[in-house]
Amino acid sequence: MGALLLAGAAGPSLAQSYVNAPSSYLGVDGLVAGWMSNRPPGTLTQDWYPGSGEASTGAGPVSGPTHDVVFLSSTGPQRFGTGLSASPDPTYPDFQVISGLTTDTADGAKLAQQYIEFPFVTGTMRYADTSPSAALFYVNGAFTAKRWNLNGNTHPRAFGYAAYLVDGDGNAVSALLQQTDDVSTVAGDDFQFVRAPDGPGPGITLQPGSAYALRFYLYRTAANTDGKASWDDTLFTMSRQTLAEIIVGASAITASPAGTQNHYSYSFNVYNHGPDATRAVVSDPLPATANGASATWSCTLQPSGSPCATPSGNGPISAVVQALNSGETALYTVTWTGPGVTTASTHTVIAQPEAGSPTDPISTNNAAELSLVPPTITAVDDVVTLGTNTASAATPVASNDTSSGGPVDPATVTVVTPPAAGTVSCASGICTYVPPAGGLASPVSYQYNICLAAPNQAICATATVRVSAAQPNAQPAMPTPVPATGAYALSLLAVLLGLLGIRQSRRSSAQ
Secondary structure (H helix, E strand, C coil), rough: HHHHHHHCCCCCCCCCEECCCCHHHHCCCCEEEECCCCCCCCCCCCCCCCCCCCCCCCCCCCCCCCCCCEEEEEECCEECCCCCCEEECCCCCCHHHEEECCCHHHHHHHHCCCCEEEEEECCCCCCCCECCCCCCEEEEEEEEHHHHHHHHHCCCCCCEEEEEEEEEECCCCCCCEEEECCCHHHHCEEEEEECCCCCCCEEEEEEECCCEEEEEEEECCCCCCCCEEEHHHHEEEEEEEEEEEEEEEEEEEEEEEECCCEEEHHHEEEEEEEEECCEEEEECCCCCHHHHCCCCCEEEEEECEEEEEEEEEEEEEEEEEEECCCCCCCCEEEEECCCCCCCCCEEEEEEEEEECCCEECCCCEEEEEHHHHHHHEEECCEEECEEEEEEEEEEEEEHHHHECCCCHHHHEEEECCCCCCEEEEECEEEEECEEECCCCCCCCEEEEEECCCCCCCEEEEEEEEEEEEECCCCHHHHHHHCCCHHHHHHHHHHHHHHHHHHHHHHHHHHH
16 A cells, blocks of 8 residues: 555645645555545444554544545445445455345446445635635545455455446546456455546546545456455545635825925735635836836735735836735835826736646736826815995905815916906915906906915816996886876867767757
8 A cells, every 4th residue: 555655646746736635644645535444334434544544443433533624524434325235254354245236237236226335525625714715626546455355366256346436416427437347357455446546636526515425336247146245445535726816905096295296105915815825926017107216115914914025125016926825915015206197097916826826716806906196176166246346355266176185275376367357366365356447347257277285286277256246326217207287288178078079969969
């Protein structure tokens, strides 16, 4: 068995994207995972290496761990298919005799569901927040102990087997691993390769947290007259995919005035969500304005607060490699001093796994985009009503103007469009309007310009001030006069009425 383990241990290094199930058997670390299936009925224990040895025989429980929970969340006792049962071999009690074989071919055994199988549930790797990860598991080799040939093949059991890996419902998840039609023809009493090792590395792929079994369909040979088979140790080698979910996040870029320039700063973090440790390659080209301003950066590991592998530097961060344990964060802080900016720009921070590091299952969160946004100012219109049409008015036009990224500077207020009538002058954010000599006859307006304080004085905005006044000489509208009735008009009206009465009287007499 030792030669088998040592031969199988050769291969790709553990720095690649898979790791082996650990083992302590014969001091060889990292290869063997399997069962010792040599227990009498009712006491058989699936003994998952490490923790077992050749002395693990008899009816008592096996001491030590039964399985590595990173690779297997559980293992179960061996199970038999239709009509099969097991009992200790009377001559060699460290292995068992399986009785009840009724078929003569592999297809017949599959149809009759006559098998011995060894169930297990794959482990569930977990991210740093304990949520299940999607790490895959692999079966790299399978073996059985050729104890049916014990004592130079003087104690054979003539039977055959066909081996498969099946899921929890008994459906094959692998092609035929091996078919041996007569085990008595297999020489030696060491281990028989059921599936030759092809690892460490991807072999038969298994999903995490899922039920499987290594199943052997058993059938008789022509020489088998009692329908029995002999069985001893069954094991396989196993590895798992390594995962390290690298997530990049970033803060906003902030600017604060520092004399004639701005002090700029931002931070970004490279977080390893696990479940495995990784090495991240970190790059930050920095904003264009920072590249010309001798930007500096520093890096610390969180939550420990320890310095990163490259703790600080000047200028762009170019493919810096940082090792990160699961749940660990590399926090980068970037600062520089430079002039105010008037146009927006963006740049992207990226962290990718170094070649040979664990697989990163999600690539969409390996980058963060940062925006360098110029400060803004908003100038708000004002409305002024003079007390009289000849009165002046001082308006604090800067008082309702707002900004982001820098304070408004009232001293920068200047008139850009004067009023059509009257004059205006501005000082310290207050604009004073003086009406024309005859007073303000109709509303007027003027425009002013206002800027941010240095060093962002190039960011300006314009607003309008509307001025009106009541007119003191205005008269209310008079009603249209009704003409007066004089004495002559009254006399003439009396004569006309009289003539009209005489004419009416004559018409009455004629009738």
